[in-house]
Amino acid sequence: MNDIDMNNFEEDTQHGRFLTFSLEEEVFGIEIKYVTEIVGIQSITKVPEVPAYIKGIINLRGKIIPVIDVRIKFGKEAIAYNDRTCIVVIDIQEISVGLIVDNVEEVLTIDDDAISPPPTNKTGFENRFMKGIGKVGGKVQLLLDCERLLKNDEKEIIEDIA
Template sequence: MTEMSKAVKTENTQKDKYLTFLLGEETYAIEIKYVTEIIGIQPITQVPELPSYIKGIINLRGRIIPVMDVRLRFKKPPVEYNDRTCIIVIDIDRMTIGLIVDNVSEVLTISEENVVPPPEINKSVENGYIKAIGKAGSDVRLILDCEKLINEDDM
């Protein structure tokens, strides 16, 4: 099998697959292709003068990775981390970052025809984090745009 066909095969097995997680009562999803691993909460080294939602850095097997509290990024009230709190490690444009979430749920398959653009409720509100809405049975999942979670200033 050539490198190209391996890449295509990997791409196809990840198509329509989303990792779902909770922030409070709301369920969000990110495309599985961005996820490299899920780890428990770890000691975080704070770094001065970062936005409040960037909690600091962790040492993951010798790699230094910034971690973002997604709850704070969405301007939700902070909560104590507990044994359900996870860090979803994602890769975006050759950058690795950890996303702190309340609880990881499951990997869901949401077919393309069940993914719709988010409603345009208020044009003046710039909510670039929501890429789409995924319909899974009678439930909906807010699909995040991983690339917009991290803005230029954060990088």
């Protein structure tokens, strides 16, 4: 019997798989390999002197997790949280952070050939959060680049409050 490298096996099974969530009418996707868990909205302890989209911290089974309201980070209007609001906990470069989203949709497999590059304009502007645009069953998902979701100064803030 041959040895199986579980790291490669795990990577292969996660390739092309995205957790999708909604903000208003838009559907976003993040690579499932970054997601550690999904929890319902819970009590958030505010932290002074951080950007408005960093809502504070939660205590998740003894681990302090900073949480970001993705609506506010993406320039959308803040809304009251409800029973559909979730916190998607992701790990980015060994930093755990919770993303507050309106609603978790589903896990989708999107083939590489069904992903287009993110849009750019004539000035060379590129949406730094986007990895691409996924097309599945006539629907479009904006695929986020978790590695670029936080700027360096934001990572420092997150690390400091964690």
